[in-house]
Amino acid sequence: MAKVLLKGNEAVVRAAIEAGCKYFFGYPITPQNEIPEYFSKELPKIGGAFVQGESEVASINMLYGAAAAGARAMTSSSSPGIALMQEGIGYISKAELPAVIVNMMRGGPGLGGIQPSQSDYHMCVKGGSNGDYHNIVLAPGNVQELVDMVQEAFDIADQYGMLVIVLADGLIGQMMEPVELRKPKERPIQPKTWALTGPNGGKPHRIYNLKLQAPDLEQDNIDLFKKYAVIEKNEARYEDYMMEDAEYAFASYGTASRVVRTAVDKLRAEGYKVGLVRPQTLWPFPYEAFQRKNVKKYLDVELNMGQMIDDVAIACGDKNMIEFFGHTGGVLITVDEVCEFAKKVMGGAK
């Protein structure tokens, strides 16, 4: 397919439909409104359905229902809207249903603002719902990667029976870039024999959340974590940039990592041995990416108050090896600020 110029939010819709998504349930919120808007135009054309729920709570439960019926379905929202969905997210995770959520993050906490932020690392990666569960969290760094990850999210969800969150921010949603739709790699996906497809003469299927016998619920959770261990082994992903001889490594994802990448180019031109490690999955977190012998310090740069620091610390085994720089509340970082921060940490080390 020839390249087209798409806004991130439009690209989500193209990619999802290409991946076979036929149902969308959502409620409007800035800065992701183009997603429901485009779905509302496109899904009726392919015999699918767009439903604007009366709230995010309704929308996530509609997604729960569609996923239980075996459909490829998704919802999208932005930070406060995802917060409202947390109960349903827990239910889908307990039921081990495949579903996709796109979160175009904005400044928080609370209602916050409408400018881009990475405010939901904790909520999405560590889990904002109750109980022992994980969601797979993909972190695209540009619009092309957003397209690739949205397509892949549906396959990953089906392969493992998991809820997959594509965690981008408002800027990636609003930014325009040339993209092409590419086929994701083949994955082993089983037919959905468990799906609730109505009375068709076979045995009844049941999808439920409640387990009143504690040992039964414990066993469910142990089984769930056996599955999570496989995912942690197979799916953790990251990208290195200029890391071959780097003595100082930035740790950054999404929009922040794009600013950092330009800062790395600038610092390299001045002779500094810096590189960038960019996690592409936030759960599972690519812990092995931060275990480098040559690296003296990890420079964590995010659009929040440092929500990824703990994971980088677990990975490198020493919190003192991490320095942080970021802006929060929807304020963007600049290339010059990142360079200045790095130089301060590195001193005169070239």
Next chain:
Amino acid sequence: MVVDDKRIRIITGYYGSGKTEFAVNYAYKMAREVKRPAIADLDIVNVYFRSREKTKEMEEAGIEVISSSVVEDNCDMPALSSRITVPFLDKSYDYIIDLGGSEVGAKVLGRFGDLIDKNEVDFFMVVNIFRPETGNEDEIIHQMRLLEQMSGFKITGLVNNSNLIHETRVEDILEGDAYLRKVSELTKIPIRYTTCMVDEVQQYSALIDKVGGEFFPMSYNMRTIWM
């Protein structure tokens, strides 16, 4: 030259066609050619990448910037400032209006229809053939009719802004030119400008005599260096 256009230039186009980047570049050119340039940002559709974000830089260049927002930059309420009407009536201004995308954005103009002398207006449609819904002459004409219906104004000129950001090649601009020539032939609306990011497109000079309308060199104002 922009000084040859009518006193009030209204910029419209499909959502994401590059209206704002064109309008801001146009405003800077206007600042060099006219006495009293003003730009109004009537974009109530987008929440990011709005021309009002460049208020400080444009004011330093001598351009009067009239924001549609009555509260603050980061507010996405569809409220319009009454200051917008001043340059419609005060003929000492050369005025450029940056409308929001698609027919939804063009609708805003309907409210000002009675205040504007249509003989004083150029209504330019910006087209990027690499955006959805404007990929061929039929789609472009369909969008054009929607914009005209919603705004109550007739398009007077086409702006070929066909690009793939940093991946734009001379051939891409020429492909846009070919489609816009067909549109022009069918609608009798001339191509007024063909844009080009001159710092980005290699061998852009090959375009100057080949493309329809006036060659309109541009530079990025709305994208920062890391984008």
